[in-house]
Amino acid sequence: MSDRMMIGNLFPGKIHPAALHNERKTAQAQHHPPPGTFQELLNENLLKISNHAAKRLQQRGIELKGDQLEQIQSAVDRAAAKGSKESLILMKDMALIVNIPNRTVVTAMDGKAMKDNVFTQIDSAVIIS
Template identity: 55%
Template structure:
C-alpha cells in the first residue's frame, strides 16, 4: 500500500499535464479584449430615431409608449434574425420604416397618411400586434 498514485495511473489515456502559469499582468487586462462593454451592448439593443423620423413623429402627433417601443425592439430582433435590412413595420394605426442593422427608425407615418402610399426600398414587412 505504499504505491504512489500519479495522474498516469488514474487516467492512463491523458497526456502529460502542464501547470497553469499566471502572467505578470493578470490584474491589468485590457477590458476591450474581454468583449463588448455593457454600454455598447445596451446601445446596440435600443431603438434609435433619425432626425427625420423625430420630425415626422412631431409633425404627425405620434407618441410612442414604452410598451410600443418594447414591441418595436422585439420586432427588430426578429427581423434581424431573418436577415432583413430595411423593414416596414406596421403597429396599430402607424407605419415605421426601420433600418434593421442600425436599429434606427428612419421615418414614421400615421394612420391617416397611410392611404395610397407606396413604400419602396424595403426588403421586409413586420406586422406588430
C-alpha cells in the first residue's frame, strides 16, 4: 500500500463528497441513453394493424397508401394528445377504429359498411378531410 497515512486521519488520501460523484454519474447518464431506446421508440410510434383489421381491409378491397398511413398516424397522435383510448378515424371513404395507447387499428370498413352503422365503445372521433 503506497498511500500515505497520517496520524489522526481515518482515511488515506483526499475524500471527495458523494454529491459531486453522483452529479457526475447523472450527467453521464443523461448524455448516453440506454441501449434499445431508439428501437423501443420506433416501435411505439409505428401504426400496427390487427389480424382482424387486416382481414377486413382485404375483404373490403381497401388498400392503404403511404400518404393515407401518414394521415392516420397524425390522427392517432392528435387523439393520443387529447387522452383518447379508442378512437373512430373517418376518412373520405373509410372508417377505422384504433386503439390509441397501442397504436393499433382494430377494425376497418369502407363507405358501404359505414352506412347506417352505429359505432360503440369509442371515446373520440378524428375526421381526416
